Amino acid sequence: MTATETKTTTTNGRTDGANGVHQIGRSVPRIDALDKVTGRAQYTADLHLPGTCYGAFLRSPHAHARVVSIDTSEAERMPGVVAVISAASIARDLAIVVEEEMHAARRVLSLFPNVGGKVTYHGQKIAAVAAATKELAEEACERIKVEYEVLPPVIDVREAVKEGAPLVHDETKPVDGLDHGPFAAPTLFNIAGQNHRNEGDVDAGFREADRIFEDTYVIPRAHQTYIEPQSTVADVARDGSVTVWTSTQGHFAVRSNLANSLRIPLSKINVIGMTIGGGFGAKFGGIVDTYCVLLAQKARRPVKIIYTREEEFLDAKPAPGAVITVKTGVKEDGTITARQAWALWDTGVGSGGCYATNRVKGVYKIEHFKVDAYDVHTNKPAPGAYRAPGAPQATFAGETQLNRICAAMGWDPVEFRLKNMREGDQIAFKETLQAVADRAGWAKRQSKTGPNEGWGVAVGEWTNGAGPASAVVSVHEDGKVHVFYGLMDLTGTDTAMAQIAAEVLGVRYEDVTVSRGDTNSAPFGTASGGSVVTFSFGNAVKRAAEDAKKRLLELAADHLEVAVEDLELANGRVSVKGNDESLVTVAQLGQMALRSKGGPIVGHGSFASEPSATTTAAQIVKVSFDPDTGQVRLRKLYGSLDVGKALNPMACEGQMEGGLVQGFAWGLMEQMRYAEDGRNWNPGLLDYRVPTTLDFPDIESVMVEMPTKNGPFGVKGIGEPPIAPGVACLVSAVADATGVWINEVPLTPERVLHAIKANGKK
Amino acid sequence: MRQLIELNVNGEVYPIDVEGRTRLLDALRDKCLLTGAKEGCSTGDCGACTVLLDSMPVTSCLVLAASAVGKQITTIEGVAKGEALHPVQRAFMDLGGLQCGICTPGMIMTSIALLEENPNATRDEIRYGLQGNLCRCTGYDKIVDAVQAAAHEMDGRRRGTPRVETGGNPAMAGPLQADTTGGRSPGAR
Structure with missing residues (x-):
């Protein structure tokens, strides 16, 4: 599939498939919606x-x-x-x-x-x-x-790596440091992990550049703040x-x-x-x-x-904070010649973060790229994943600096990105960015900008992984289909799986039920994280449904006394091609199977791992700020997402909008705060602010469909990428509005006000 | 001090024994075994435990069970009339107003109270009315869509006109647009 075949669909005016024939592409309600709106869904508590x-x-x-x-x-x-x-x-x-x-x-x-x-x-x-x-x-x-x-505790990663800092774990050995960069030192302390990457020759790349930019970005720890503890x-x-x-x-x-x-x-x-x-x-x-x-x-x-909410903040697994320095060389013609990043990730008593520094490279053609990044122990709980783990932090650094470069060199941030973006098979970086720019009217934004208003754009990416998945699809004597597996449904995946089974078996989504087995009863299934499950379980369910379909067709061929090749399965029945009179329903086949030699109709499908293709999330925001109070408000929000194939456009939008808001909220208001004595300062929802309905405007969503060949029906994993661009997008918009680049988030009113005053602006 | 009380929940009387300090949320969940109201914070910040007390939405984690005696308590379990869902429930389902579902019971209870008080609530008024209910999955857009659609549906029923089809994301207008204060200034502390 080439880029020119990309179909950009706007899903605000929803369709319910082609006359109900297609079960994928329908914005059907979640399969668990009824239980959830009536209070019947059983949570652990x-x-x-x-x-x-x-x-x-x-x-x-x-x-x-x-x-x-x-x-x-x-x-x-x-x-x-x-x-x-x-x-x-x-x-x-x-x-x-x-x-x-x-x-x-x-x-x-x-x-x-x-x-x-x-x-x-x-x-x-x-x-x-x-x-x-x-x-x-x-x-x-x-x-x-x-x-x-x-x-004495150590709280700041920049202090923790220095000689003489308290050791969080007494047994942590010092490591050799770097002879260059923002934290050059012969020895580094409290190091929990390292990531060094070197592509090309950054020194040569910087020599080719006409201008070199270097900035340090600081982002705090954020808590995922699921409402169920x-x-x-x-x-x-x-x-x-x-x-x-x-x-x-x-x-x-x-x-x-x-x-x-x-x-x-x-x-x-x-x-x-x-x-x-x-x-x-x-x-x-x-x-x-x-x-x-x-x-x-x-x-x-x-x-x-x-857990209580306080325990959540004290002792769960929040996203790591980071201090990331980025250096980028650019030619006058807008070519990026080299990029280098140094990072210290605040991984508390654990580890896991520094690998994400590689994402500073973004989706751009950069021949010379180098990373030196460390996980650093501090006296805080160990970190965990938070939707596209590490991507919002690294994207904040990489994408904000690209916008600063554009502002300094007079480039349009969208054009600059389009010029430097990579291209390739099954990916749609440019199309996704263009789609959101078109929706936002980016080219004409100046005419829509008042005093103290500004615009920002940023792009994030994620490539879904894959994991072992297995499913059983059975066809019952009433013609209804049942899917059984060990999938944990976080985001609507049970619904997507029912749509896949329905599509393959020619029945309606409403005729499919799904049940999740416990670990004793269900075959192994990979965990729901990293946007892997629609891709992985989708393949397993599709294979299982195809297996059941084979059996259906064999039974039908036997019954109708024709060859399997002459049959078609649709709308709950199997008919002879070109002869609508000669048919048998799926329900009849389900009954016949019970008396057949092969027994009940059951299909099995298993999947191990296959590569997917990168998906892109591009976002644009218009902000305003109050020069008296420093308060930033989001005025317009636009998001696009390459979903590969939208199995359920409404659910895809839901994923995109939810992730987008989480990303922007990290830039606007969320931070876990620690006092000098290391105590958590804001272990509650009054002081750790997550967005309410009043903090965000409506979001205009655009779905882009660039299928990946290994995904079921072309599906890509989409849960992660929408959280990635938000912080950079917001900070860049505030810079556009105020003329000041604020490299530390969240953009609380006092931080914005101080930054503006310190820069003598406005 | 233990005492026997009677709670009137969803039109049924529940004789239960409680401590003086027992919260309404715990009485509902642990004594009446009505677990639809959820506990997300226990400090009245998340709204997941919202129930109606004589039609007023309250965070039941901040209400003592004993103080609810003699009042009509409505929980999410009492919203549907038999098989017939309330229009707000239907709209949340149809328009993607829920994902993980943990905030949904509270969100629906607040929405019902909001539309009772203001049947023609605008998008801004809906956003204003739901500010005490946190959702971490949806980004709120589709929740506002759902409440707006339910308002149209309920208005149509009153007038006997057909249901208004919705689905778009009409741009917001008015003074409440993206008001980040809501009386709670982000990060101002």
């Missing part, structure tokens, strides 16, 4: 198992401290308390560990700090209690006595087998985490994925489920743990 007791955690009030003593005896004696776990109790329980199991045992032992060991962030779990009520469990936690020797219910049978009901993006991932970390055989763990109230990358397990199982093992009763 909604479970009320008989005999349930409730878990709570004791947490460190300090960001960095040595644990001198822990005394749980009073809590253990409290009536109503059924289990108390701490490092000491786990060590006692593991006392019989044999040598070869030590490696696994260490993982269990690391769930809580030992006496003599350290707590390394504010809110870290010290112990957990299960009791008859949640209040009792919390009260018991308060009765656990802990003595600390408080240590982390939650798990666990129960342990007499034979030790474990059942876990949990809010997760991947129940098979939870199963393997539990098996590995608690040394329970995989076959003795059954994980039931409940309806999930938002995840965005933070719900792959390990935050509450492990502790819930440990408590249930001791309590021998079901244990329920529901």
Whole structure:
């Protein structure tokens, strides 16, 4: 498929497919919508198992401290308390560990700090209690006595890498540093991971340039802020087998985490994925489920743990912050000759972030490109994924600087990008950018710009991965189709899968039901993250439906006494081509199958991995700012997204709009704040602001369809990319409005006001 | 102090025992086993626990169960009349006004109260009325679409005219457009 064949569709005026014949391309309601609008959908917290007791955690009030003593005896004696776990109790329980199991045992032992060991962030779990009520469990936690020797914390990555900074983990070895760049030093400290990439020769590239730009961008940690907190219910049978009901993006991932970390055989763990109230990358397990199982093992009763909102902010897995310096060489004709990036990612007590620095390159032809990036330990919780992990941060740096270059050199930011964008098979960088520019009337924007108003544009990208997926599609005696698999539906994927099965089997979407199996019953399925599942499970479901279709046609051929090749399947029936009289319905075939030699109609489909093609999200914003208060308001928002093929245009728009708002919100208002003593400063929704209905205008959405050959019907994974461009887009628009480039977000009113005053503008 | 109270929820009487400090949300979820109202924050910031108390939307995490005695409580479970969905429920389904669904019960309860009070609510008024209900999935556009469509539908029923078909994203106008304050200045603290 070439770029010229790209079809740009505007989905605001929706169609419901060609006379109902096509089930893909229809904006049908979500398959779970009825349960969700009537309050019937079952989330983890909604479970009320008989005999349930409730878990709570004791947490460190300090960001960095040595644990001198822990005394749980009073809590253990409290009536109503059924289990108390701490490092000491786990060590006692593991006392019989044999040598070869030590490696696994260490993982269990690391769930809580030992006496003599350290707590390394504010809110870290010290112990957990299960009791008859949640209040009792919390009260018991308060009765656990802990003595600390408080240590100085390190909060800023730029300080953490310096010699003499407190070491977050005592065992972290210093690493050789860089002899150049913004944090040149012989040795770097608190380094959790490194990423060095070198394409071409950046020094030669910079020599070719007419102008060289260098900027440093700072972006804070952001919390995914799913409205349903982390939650798990666990129960342990007499034979030790474990059942876990949990809010997760991947129940098979939870199963393997539990098996590995608690040394329970995989076959003795059954994980039931409940309806999930938002995840965005933070719900792959390990935050509450492990502790819930440990408590249930001791309590021998079901244990329920529901995180509070405060616990979410103190001790979950937020997106890492970053400090990224970008240097770019440009010729007078607008060619980018070289780009180099240095980055320190704020990965707290964990790691995972620095690889995303490669995205600073963007979707452009850049021959010489170099990255030196580090994950840096600070006294904060470990990071997790947040929709296109790392992309918003890296895109903020890369795309904002491109806009600054355009402003400095007099280039139109859209034209400059079109000139430098890569082209290729199955990708639509240029078409996607052009589509949003056309929708926004970008070329004529000056005529629509008042005083204190400005425009910004930015582009993000993501290439969906793929993972193992398997599905079973059965055709029943009423002609209805059922899809069964181990897919966790986050974003509407069950709906997309039903549409795929319906399309292949020539029935209506409304005639398809879907059920998700637990880990005992369903074949393995990859977790829902990284925009992999519509691509991966879509292939599996399509194959399974095709398998069932083959059986349908064979039964029909037998019944109608014609060859399979002479049959067609559509509108719930199989007919002989060119003879509408000679037909049999899918329902009749479903009945006949029960008496046939082959038995009921079941199709199987499995998929491992195949490469997809990059998808693009391009966004344009018009902002205004108040020169008296510094307040920035979004006035117009436009987004385009290359979806490959829109299985459900309404759902595609929903993905695009939701991701777009999350991206812009990170630039406008969201930041996890830490005091100098390392304590989390804003662990609640009043102080950690996420957008309300009043913070954003309506969004004009444009879908671009550049199919990828390995995706079912050309589908690309689309959940991730819409979050990537927002921060850069917003910062650039504010610069257009104010004349000041503010390289640190979020753009709070005081930050904007200070920046303008410091620059003597307005 | 434990006490026996009777709550009138969705037209049915629930005799339950509660503590003086028991929140209405917990009474509904744990005692009446009506789990449609969700807990997202326990501080009244997210709106997921919104129910109607004598037609007024309240965040049930901030209401004591005992104080709801003698009032008509409506939860998401009581919105549909038998098989017939409320127009707001129907519109949320048809127009993509929900994704993960955790905010949906509260969002629908607030929307119903909003349209009861202002049947001809404009897009801006809908945005204004829903500011206390957080949604992290949709970006809000399709929620506003849905409430607007429901308003048209309900208006049509009152007038006996056919349902107005919607689906576009009409541009916003008026003083409330993208007002980032809403009384809560972003990041101002």
